[in-house]
Amino acid sequence: MSETARIILEGQEYEFPVLTGSENEKAIDISKLRGTTGYITLDPGFKNTGSTQSGITYLDGENGVLRYRGYSIEELAEKASFMEVAYLLIYGELPNKEQLDYFNDSITHHTLVHENMKRFFEAFPLGAHPMGMLSSMVASLSTFYPESQNPNRDITDIEKTMHRLIAKMPTLAAQAYKHNTGLPTMYPKNDLSYVGNFMHMMWGVPSEDYKVDPVIESALNKLFILHADHEQNCSTSTVRVVGSSQANLYSSVSAGIAALWGPLHGGANQAVIEMLEAIRAEGTPLQSWIDRAKDKTDSFRLMGFGHRVYKNFDPRARIIKKAADDVLAQLGVNDPVLDIAKQLEEVALNDEYFVQRGLYPNVDFYSGIIYRALGIPTDMFTVMFALGRLPGWIGQWKEMTENREPIGRPRQVYTGATQRAFVALNDRA
Numbered sequence: 360m361s362e363t364a365r366i367i368l369e370g371q372e373y374e375f376p377v378l379t380g381s382e383n384e385k386a387i388d389i390s391k392l393r394g395t396t397g398y399i400t401l402d403p404g405f406k407n408t409g410s411t412q413s414g415i416t417y418l419d420g421e422n423g424v425l426r427y428r429g430y431s432i433e434e435l436a437e438k439a440s441f442m443e444v445a446y447l448l449i450y451g452e453l454p455n456k457e458q459l460d461y462f463n464d465s466i467t468h469h470t471l472v473h474e475n476m477k478r479f480f481e482a483f484p485l486g487a488h489p490m491g492m493l494s495s496m497v498a499s500l501s502t503f504y505p506e507s508q509n510p511n512r513d514i515t516d517i518e519k520t521m522h523r524l525i526a527k528m529p530t531l532a533a534q535a536y537k538h539n540t541g542l543p544t545m546y547p548k549n550d551l552s553y554v555g556n557f558m559h560m561m562w563g564v565p566s567e568d569y570k571v572d573p574v575i576e577s578a579l580n581k582l583f584i585l586h587a588d589h590e591q592n593c594s595t596s597t598v599r600v601v602g603s604s605q606a607n608l609y610s611s612v613s614a615g616i617a618a619l620w621g622p623l624h625g626g627a628n629q630a631v632i633e634m635l636e637a638i639r640a641e642g643t644p645l646q647s648w649i650d651r652a653k654d655k656t657d658s659f660r661l662m663g664f665g666h667r668v669y670k671n672f673d674p675r676a677r678i679i680k681k682a683a684d685d686v687l688a689q690l691g692v693n694d695p696v697l698d699i700a701k702q703l704e705e706v707a708l709n710d711e712y713f714v715q716r717g718l719y720p721n722v723d724f725y726s727g728i729i730y731r732a733l734g735i736p737t738d739m740f741t742v743m744f745a746l747g748r749l750p751g752w753i754g755q756w757k758e759m760t761e762n763r764e765p766i767g768r769p770r771q772v773y774t775g776a777t778q779r780a781f782v783a784l785n786d787r788a
C-alpha cells in the first residue's frame with residue numbers, strides 16, 4: 360500500500376499522497392490541499408517546501424553530498440571540463456566527443472556581443488558594481504535577439520538562446536571589468552577554451568599576445584564546476600519563477616544574477632574577503648569577531664559560514680580549501696588573509712554556538728582567496744560565481760519549461776486591516 364499523510368482539520372481527516380525521490384527523500388504532496396480543505400501552508404523562506412520535482416542536482420545536506428545528474432562533485436571537479444559539465448546539466452548526459460565538439464563550436468561562434476552594447480557600458484559610471492552591469496547587460500540581450508521571446512517555444516530558438524547566453528556572458532563579464540579599469544576591451548579569441556577565452560578577455564591587451572596560464576585556467580575550470588548548480592537555491596528559484604511566467608531566458612537569468620548578488624547568497628564571497636581584510640586591518644582578536652557574530656543584538660554574521668541545506672560540511676568548501684592551498688603554492692602567492700581565514704575557521708569550529716547550529720565554512724569562505732590570488736578584484740567575485748552558475752540556471756529553466764510547470768505564485772496569510780471606509784484627506788487625523 361502506498362504511503363499517505365493524514366491531516367486533521369476541524370475534526371475532519373484528509374489524506375495526501377507521499378512522494379519518494381530517487382534517493383529516497385520523502386515529500387507530502389499538498390498540491391490539492393487548498394482545493395480540498397480551504398487551508399494553505401505557511402513556510403517563510405520555503406525551509407520545508409519543495410517547489411518542483413527535478414532530475415538535475417542531488418544534495419544531501421546532512422552527509423555533505425552533491426551530485427550533478429548522478430555524478431559526484433568531487434569526480435567532476437577533478438576530471439571534467441566546465442563545458443562537459445554545462446552540457447551535462449543542460450542536456451542530462453555527459454556529451455560524447457561529437458556532441459562536445461558541436462557544443463563547443465556553437466558556443467565559440469556566439470561569443471561576440473553587438474557593438475551597440477559598448478555604448479551601454481560607456482554610460483555606466485566608473486566603479487559601477489559589475490553585478491549591476493552584468494544583470495542589466497544580460498537582460499538587454501533579449502532586445503537584440505527578439506526570437507528569445509519565443510511564445511511558440513520553438514526548440515531551435517530556445518537552443519540558440521541557450522548557446523548565445525553561455526557564449527556571451529564571459530564577454531560581458533570581462534567588458535564590465537575593463538570598464539572599471541579603463542583598459543580597452545578585448546574581442547573573444549575562438550581558438551581558446553571557454554575559460555581561456557574569458558582569461559584572454561579579462562587580462563589581455565591589444566598590444567600583447569596573451570598567454571593562458573594553465574594553472575589559472577585549471578583553477579577557474581574547477582571553480583566554475585563547483586558553482587555550476589545547487590538545486591533550488593535563491594537565484595535558481597528566481598530563474599524558475601521568472602521563467603514560469605514565460606519570460607525569456609535572458610530576463611530570467613538577469614533576475615537570477617540580481618538574486619545571486621545579495622551577501623547572504625553569492626555576494627558572500629565578496630563579503631568574506633571584506634570581513635577578513637577588516638579583521639586584518641583592525642588587528643583585534645578573532646574571538647571578538649566570533650562574539651559579535653553570536654550576539655543577537657549585533658547584525659554582524661560570520662560571512663562564509665552556515666548554509667540553508669548543509670549542516671555538517673559543504674563538500675564544495677572542502678575541494679576549494681585544498682584548491683586554494685594548491686593555487687597559492689603554484690603561483691607562489693603568500694596571502695596573510697588565508698592565514699586569518701584558517702585561524703577563524705579553527706576558532707569557529709570549536710565554538711559551541713557554531714557547532715550546535717551546524718555552521719561550517721561554505722563554498723564562499725575560500726573561493727575569494729583563490730580569486731584574489733588570480734588577480735580578480737573583489738567586486739568581480741560574485742560575477743565569477745554567476746559565470747559558474749549559468750549552466751545550472753539554464754538547465755533548471757529548460758527543465759521547468761519542458762515540464763510546463765505552472766506559473767510560480769505563492770499564497771499568503773493576510774494580517775493587515777480588515778475592510779474600512781475611505782476617509783477624506785481633510786477628515787484624517
Ligand code: CMC
Binds near residue numbers: 721
Ligand atoms: N554567523 C552567525 N550566526 C549565524 C550564521 C553566521 N554566518 N549563519 C546562521 N547563523 C545562526 C542564526 O543567527 C540562527 O541562530 P538562532 O537559531 O539562534 O536564531 C541559526 O544560525 C540558523 O540561521 P538561519 O539564518 O535561520 O539559517 P538560514 O538557513 O536561514 O540561513 C544562511 C542560511 C547561509 C543565509 C546563513 O547561514 C548566513 O547568513 N550565512 C552567512 C552568509 C553566507 O555565507 N552566505 C553564503 C551561503 S553559501 C553560497 C550560496 O550558495 O549561496
